[in-house]
Amino acid sequence: MAAKTAARMAPWPAATEIDTGATVQQALDRALKADVSGNDLLEYWEDDPRTKVIALYLESFGNPRRFGRIAHRVGRHKPIVAIKSGRSTSGDRAVRSHTAAATPDIAVEALLRAAGVIRVDGMQELLDTARLLATQPLPAGGRMAIVGNSGGPQALAADACERHGLVVPELSPATQRRMRSRLRVAAAVANPVDLTADGQAEELEFAALTALEDPVVDVVLIVYTPPFGSGLERTREAIARVAGSTNKTVVACVVGHDETIGPVPAYAFPEQAVQAVSRAADYARWRSRPAPPFVPPTGTDIQAARELVEEDLSRHPQGRWLDPATAARLLACYGVAVAEFATVHSADEAARAAARRGERPPGGRGEPVRPAGHGARPRAGA
Template sequence: MDYFFYPKSVAIFGSFREGSIAREILRNIVEGGFEGEIIPVNPKGGIIEVAGRKFEVKRRLTSKVDVSIIVIPAKLVPGLIRELKGLTKGAVVISAGFSEVGNVELERELINAAREAGIRVIGPNCAGIFGVYGKFFGSFEVRVRKGGLALISQSGAFGGAALAMGNEEGVGFSAFVSYGNAADLNESDFLMYFADDPNTKVIALYIEGVKDGRRFFDALRYASSRKPVIILKAGRSTSGARAAASHTGSLAGSYEIYRAVFRQAGAIEVEEMEELFDAAKVFEMYESSGKRVAVITNSGGPGVLATDKLEKLGLEIAKLREDTVARLKEFLPPQCSVRNPIDLIADADYERYRRTIEIVCEDDNVDALLVICVPPIFISSGEIARAVIDAKCKKPIVVNFMAGALVREGVALLEEHGIKNFPTPERAAKAIYWLSLRKGDRVIS
């Protein structure tokens, strides 16, 4: 499916008046820096200017393109697909008005036309796609920064909100696909594709229901064997399942069945959008971790909160070796606690943090470090961030710098060096928990 996410040419079908969806998609593609050929198509023709660039609107497509984005009335889509035989490899059908509103026959006609024309279809009733490394933003949703997360969303609105939230959370994306009614290509196809995509480090999937459970299980198991797959399943409750069925026309089914499938396939299930991005952030940095955690903090309260959360999640508060404790005592002030959690007290500076991280990292009883910083006004959060960056440690380090303007400088510096911040001790603890679920490249069931 490279022609969808790394296309060299695209045609857009629809109305290009100000404020129209087709025009906004065209704007997104241009402003996103797409370097291939862009062909707007509308029977009325004309000249338009979008994002400072002039286009001749073709009355019909006459040259071959990799992908076509279709934003025309639903009843006209099957006919257009027939016309595109031999001219396009893939079609992204943004248009709504198919099975999600009861027009099952129209959707069947669309797919029959696509099969006859040899065209693969994403949608209908979707929000489009991004191929970030291909500089292709074929959607009306907010553009995102380059990174390792491929987001697969059954819901276009959820996908749009998730992209915006990802930007706020500092998450980088490799791709985004909103697949809507999944009349042709579906979540299983995208799982298989992104499992082998070299630019994707982690896959996130929002689903309400699937139509082919066996195929989904096989695809999920394959993808999870190659990289982390994070799933947010909507429709877990009875009322939610009914709402999901009315939304995209898919069968939500029993949540317990889905839950068993996720576990057996080796996927990681989360319950909230916030968790989805926390898991994505930590897997962008690290592949896995053991369960023994050392907590390093300059504030006792957050250290206790982190410890409580770690133990609640079934992780272990690492028992430091006696030689580790002795080395810490050699340079830390006597007021500091050198048992885990390690409390460096409020005036902890660059040197205190860096040396502590390096010494604890060398302890064979420690699998991962959770580093907390609540800087007093007389110590820069950037100084502590630099200590984390400079510390020589090959084990996972998950950081919790809090809060707000107090740590803005430090968080920005960490981000520049590929280190993600988790805003609360509990979220940082859970990030380590998700890492601990994977052993090598497999999830522990």
């Protein structure tokens, strides 16, 4: 996981562990972005094989259009989780005093949504979501089975699912029959699957694996309240075995413990787990949509532009700043209109050129008259 947090332009030591067990490969603070932008970092992390998830703290956008293009491309294969401060009036005031820049929140929301960036509301949610994305496969859908030993937290998880757009479907009759054949009589098997406080680690493992085999289930949330059942350590081992036996998404809530159990992100409270799954499911739906086809711009002549540049470089092998007339021809190849201009070498020539065009002399209003050596300056060969 790559993160932009609090380390002034210096990477954290490789594989730094944070309290939740997630590995932070790099944490960079760009300060006032004097020479390194968020777009630069996105492109760096895009090609970094160690980085599975990109986590960003944002205050403003220097080039939002470029950010959107890059994030959309990167997000197709590597999730980006972002928190944007300055959403409230007072927060916006703080951002402006800090960076002298701010972006209206409605514009930020539209930009991040279109680019497939997972927007979260706080640092805890950023870490919760990034941990899931870094350790588990993306959910194939939003249908969750909740399996555990504690009815209260499981009910809270089911409530949170409805708030966040997830579904807690009733398990199929075949799945329920199989569970009843192995679980204690007091267990509830419809979904949530409540093993009661006496449920052992082996029962938890069996119930979770059975739920994962049901075609109506995309994600299993394992809820465990210690120290009941088989105890914390044996239950952790069972949770890790479940994740190692399936290609579906597995998350856990071990009440009071934020940690990572093998490849399973475990959260202290059920609402954390559900919210992280909801963010991941939304991202999976965005990523499953086909990318919009490339539509070449109209009114362009790339071949003519290439020939113009090659011709100029043949005369100036070291490259040069293009003169205004050549620059205008190059821009015209891409459909960019340039205001009419004349090249002059003195004030008298400027006055005559302005008179020919019915304009006021330099300093007046009208189309520009440029002294020689000034004007549009694309550089050939740069």
